[in-house]
Amino acid sequence: MINGLILDIDGVISGDRKGYNWPNPHPEVIKAIKNIHTKGIPVCLCTGRGSFGIRHLVKLLELDNPHVGDGGAVVIDVLANKIIDAHYIDxxxxxxxxxxxxxxxxxxxxxxxxxxxxxxxxxxxxxxxxxxxxxxxxxxxxxxxxxxxxxxxxxxxxxxxxxxxxxxxxxxxxxxxxxxxxxxxxxxxxxxxxxxxxxxKGVSKRTAAQKLAQSMNLDLNDVLGVGDTITDWDFIQLCGYAGAMKNATDDLKRNVLTKKHSVIGGSVDNNGLLDIFRHFKLID
Structure with a gap:
C-alpha cells in the first residue's frame, strides 16, 4: 500500500505551457494532489530549486509536510517554516x-x-x-x-x-x-x-529522501517516487513504487522499469502524472 509520495516538480507537476501547466500546475493535477493529501498521505516535493522557491507551490497545494530543496541540501517544512536538515558549503x-x-x-x-x-x-x-x-x-x-x-x-x-x-x-x-x-x-x-x-559533498536527493522519511517515520518501501531526469533516480530507487513521465530521459525510464511496481505515465503537457496516480489507484 502506498503511504507517501515523493515528486519532482519541473517536468512532472509543472511544464512549460503558459496558462495550462505553467507557472502553476494544471487544475486537475492540483486537485488530484490535494485529494491524495487529504486522505492522510504525505506528498513531498523533491527538487533542485531553492527551498524558498517552492513556497508558493507548497501553499497552493496545501502540503503540510517536509519537502526537499536545493538538490537535497535542504529538507524543510515550508508551512511550519522549519528547517529539518541543511548542509552548508565550507x-x-x-x-x-x-x-x-x-x-x-x-x-x-x-x-x-x-x-x-x-x-x-x-x-x-x-x-x-x-x-x-x-x-x-x-x-x-x-x-x-x-x-x-x-x-x-x-x-x-x-x-x-x-x-x-x-x-x-x-x-x-x-x-x-x-x-x-x-x-x-x-x-x-x-x-x-x-x-x-x-x-x-554527499548531498543528493537520495540522502535527503532518507532524512525526509526518517522525519515522518515513513517506510520508503511504501512510497511512490516520480521524476523525469536521471538525478531523480537518486530517490526513486529507494521507493517501493516508481513512476516516470513520458517526457523523462530514457535512462530514467529504463531504471524505473526495473522496479517491481512501476509505470511510465504520459507527458507532463498531457498531465501524465494523473496516469501514474490512476495506475496505482490513488485517484479514480
Whole structure:
C-alpha cells in the first residue's frame, strides 16, 4: 500500500505551457494532489530549486509536510517554516570555486536558505526565466566572491548555455570533487540552459529522501517516487513504487522499469502524472 509520495516538480507537476501547466500546475493535477493529501498521505516535493522557491507551490497545494530543496541540501517544512536538515558549503571551498567560475565568465547564482544572489551587471534573459520559475527575484550584489567568503551557502549554481559551457563547468569543478557534489537540472521553460547544482559533498536527493522519511517515520518501501531526469533516480530507487513521465530521459525510464511496481505515465503537457496516480489507484 502506498503511504507517501515523493515528486519532482519541473517536468512532472509543472511544464512549460503558459496558462495550462505553467507557472502553476494544471487544475486537475492540483486537485488530484490535494485529494491524495487529504486522505492522510504525505506528498513531498523533491527538487533542485531553492527551498524558498517552492513556497508558493507548497501553499497552493496545501502540503503540510517536509519537502526537499536545493538538490537535497535542504529538507524543510515550508508551512511550519522549519528547517529539518541543511548542509552548508565550507566558505574557503565556496570562495575558491566561485573565483574559478567567475574568471571564466560563467553566469552564476549563489544560494542561501532564504534567497539567492547574482552579481551586478550580469542580469540577462536566463535571470528573468529563472526568477519566474522560483517566483523570487535575486538580490544583486557588488561581488559574488565577497559573498562566497562571508555567507553560509547552500548551493552554487552555474547556468550553462549549451554543451560547451556545461563541459567547461565540469572541467572547472573537477579539482573540487572531493569536497563538493554537482548535479544537473533542466526546466521546460528554460531550454537550452542547464542548471549546475553544486552542493556539499554527499548531498543528493537520495540522502535527503532518507532524512525526509526518517522525519515522518515513513517506510520508503511504501512510497511512490516520480521524476523525469536521471538525478531523480537518486530517490526513486529507494521507493517501493516508481513512476516516470513520458517526457523523462530514457535512462530514467529504463531504471524505473526495473522496479517491481512501476509505470511510465504520459507527458507532463498531457498531465501524465494523473496516469501514474490512476495506475496505482490513488485517484479514480
Amino acid at each position: 566558505r574557503s571551498i565556496s570562495k575558491a570555486i566561485v573565483s574559478k567560475l567567475l574568471e571564466n565568465h560563467l553566469y552564476l547564482e549563489l544560494y542561501t536558505t532564504d534567497g539567492y544572489m547574482i552579481e551586478q551587471g550580469t542580469a540577462c534573459g536566463i535571470t528573468q526565466k529563472h526568477a519566474a520559475v522560483l517566483r523570487h527575484e535575486p538580490t544583486q550584489v557588488s561581488s559574488l566572491l565577497k559573498e562566497a567568503s562571508t555567507q553560509e551557502l547552500i548551493k552554487i549554481m552555474p547556468i550553462a548555455n549549451g554543451p560547451e559551457e556545461k563541459e567547461l563547468v565540469i572541467r572547472l569543478f573537477e579539482p573540487y570533487k572531493n569536497q563538493l557534489t554537482i548535479q544537473w537540472g533542466t526546466h521546460p521553460s528554460a531550454d537550452p540552459y542547464e542548471f549546475g547544482i553544486i552542493t556539499k
